[in-house]
Amino acid sequence: MASKKSFPLRLDPILYQALERWAADEFRSVNGHIEYLLREALRREGRLPSPHGLRREEEEKDAD
Structure with missing residues (x-):
C-alpha cells in the first residue's frame, strides 16, 4: 500500500459537522x-x- 501524506487541516465546525453527517x-x-x-x-x-x-x-491533444 502506498504511503499517504499527513497534514493538519483546519475546518469551520459547521462544515466539519456537515461532512461528518455526510460521511456517516x-x-x-x-x-x-x-x-x-x-x-x-x-x-x-x-x-x-x-x-x-x-x-x-x-x-485530448492526442485525439486531434
Missing part, C-alpha cells in the same frame, strides 16, 4: 470522505492522471 451516510470516515471528495473533484477537472498515466488535456 456514505459509511466512510470523515477523513476518507474528504479524500473521496477531493479525488472526485480532481478527476472531474482532469487534474488526476488517467489509468494510462496521461492527463485529460494530453489525451
Whole structure:
C-alpha cells in the first residue's frame, strides 16, 4: 500500500459537522470522505492522471 501524506487541516465546525453527517451516510470516515471528495473533484477537472498515466488535456491533444 502506498504511503499517504499527513497534514493538519483546519475546518469551520459547521462544515466539519456537515461532512461528518455526510460521511456517516456514505459509511466512510470523515477523513476518507474528504479524500473521496477531493479525488472526485480532481478527476472531474482532469487534474488526476488517467489509468494510462496521461492527463485529460494530453489525451485530448492526442485525439486531434
